[in-house]
Amino acid sequence: xxRFETAGESHGECLVATLTGLPAGIPISLDTINRELxxxxxxxxxxxxxxxxxxxxxxxxxxxxxQTIGSPIAIILRNNDWKNWTEALPVEDIxxxxxxxxxxxxxxxxHADLPGSIKYNFHDARYILERASARExxxxxxxxxxxxxxxxxxDIGVLSHVVGIxxxxxxxxxxxxxxxxxxxxxxxxLGCVDxxxxxxxxxxxxxxxxxxxTAGGVFEVVAHxxxxxxxxxxxxxxxxxxxxxxxVVSIQAVKGVEIGRAVEGAASFGSVVQDTIKYNREQxxxxxxxxxxxxxxxxxxxxxxxxxxGFLKPISTLRRPLESVDFATREPALAAYERSDIxxxxxxxxVGEAMVAIVxxxxxxxxxxxxxxxxTRRNYTSYMEQVRNF
Numbered sequence: 004x005x006r007f008e009t010a011g012e013s014h015g016e017c018l019v020a021t022l023t024g025l026p027a028g029i030p031i032s033l034d035t036i037n038r039e040l041x042x043x044x045x046x047x048x049x050x051x052x053x054x055x056x057x058x059x060x061x062x063x064x065x066x067x068x069x070q071t072i073g074s075p076i077a078i079i080l081r082n083n084d085w086k087n088w089t090e091a092l093p094v095e096d097i098x099x100x101x102x103x104x105x106x107x108x109x110x111x112x113x114h115a116d117l118p119g120s121i122k123y124n125f126h127d128a129r130y131i132l133e134r135a136s137a138r139e140x141x142x143x144x145x146x147x148x149x150x151x152x153x154x155x156x157x158d159i160g161v162l163s164h165v166v167g168i169x170x171x172x173x174x175x176x177x178x179x180x181x182x183x184x185x186x187x188x189x190x191x192x193l194g195c196v197d198x199x200x201x202x203x204x205x206x207x208x209x210x211x212x213x214x215x216x217t218a219g220g221v222f223e224v225v226a227h228x229x230x231x232x233x234x235x236x237x238x239x240x241x242x243x244x245x246x247x248x249x250x251v252v253s254i255q256a257v258k259g260v261e262i263g264r265a266v267e268g269a270a271s272f273g274s275v276v277q278d279t280i281k282y283n284r285e286q287x288x289x290x291x292x293x294x295x296x297x298x299x300x301x302x303x304x305x306x307x308x309x310x311x312x313g314f315l316k317p318i319s320t321l322r323r324p325l326e327s328v329d330f331a332t333r334e335p336a337l338a339a340y341e342r343s344d345i346x347x348x349x350x351x352x353x354v355g356e357a358m359v360a361i362v363x364x365x366x367x368x369x370x371x372x373x374x375x376x377x378x379t380r381r382n383y384t385s386y387m388e389q390v391r392n393f
Contacts, residue, residue, distance in 0.1 A: 011080075309363070
């Protein structure tokens with residue numbers, strides 16, 4: 004079925020991604036993918052790297068004449084900053100290369116530096132942090148844009164917004180049209196649909212900047228118009244809620260996932276948590292009293308919007324470094340610092356969209372199959388007729 008991989012280092016020549024399993028005949032626009040890459044780079048509190056990179060996708064296989072052809076899709080995303088790292092990170096070792104390296108020997112608390120160095124027996128965390136860097140998510144967003152394009156053929160949309168930065172929270176229902184309008188903006192501050200709340204979030208980021216700190220928060224991904232029946236209840240690893248949770252928590256710095264209103268529900272009685280069931284005879288469909296379940300029950304979609312939240316810790320590269328230890332001397336030292344962001348929650352939301360779209364596209368193809376878009380559409384249309392006649 005649908006499978007993707009990424010490769011590349013943060014300061015390497017390029018990032019690479021492959022996607023296997025999309026049916027033939029899906030219309031592909033490079034502008035659409037590049038727009039998603041642009042959205043990932045936006046947000047108040049981003050660092051200097053975003054001024055260097057202008058991410059543009061190159062598709063070198065699997066798409067011809069603006070359509071998928073059913074074969075693996077190969078993507079290249081070139082790093083503009085590579086020109087400054089060609090001597091520090093060459094593919095082949097050369098004479099004098101040792102003097103050109105930019106070693107990292109003071110691991111950052113909260114980063115992959117120390118556990119990765121121990122695991123791979125490196126006494127320089129450079130090789131670990133280069134791959135562990137969230138720069139890798141650029142490739143995920145490109146793949147996610149392809150998944151979103153596929154889902155859009157069936158009127159399924161996937162978008163995100165920021166519900167919290169630090170201790171500032173948006174505490175009201177958000178409507179799909181608000182997310183559509185937010186995604187179309189040409190300037191992104193913190194990705195919140197409420198201007199007053201966003202202003203308070205911005206003040207929190209400013210405080211983090213002034214003190215040499217970083218700010219975390221919460222993003223919410225909403226998948227709209229998802230049909231019922233994706234995923235399954237029959238095995239632990241086919242339950243769609245588990246697959247979505249794993250996908251979102253795999254994003255760098257995400258430490259927790261919530262589906263629907265899980266946190267609120269855990270502190271409530273069952274009688275007020277479950278989404279009541281009704282039937283509309285005129286429209287011949289089941290309806291629900293609310294969507295506290297986040298569109299998933301028993302590991303399957305139930306026809307409501309799928310709602311997933313990611314809880315993002317403050318990133319671990321601080322301008323005011325924390326205590327660490329030097330690899331060489333084993334003496335106390337301040338953690339290493341490299342050019343970094345202050346807040347990446349809006350960008351993480353865009354990455355969250357990509358991961359949710361990839362998982363839903365996978366589940367969609369599991370359900371409906373098809374080597375071509377036309378075949379998938381026939382299967383989907385037949386199933387939806389079955390749903391209407393249930």
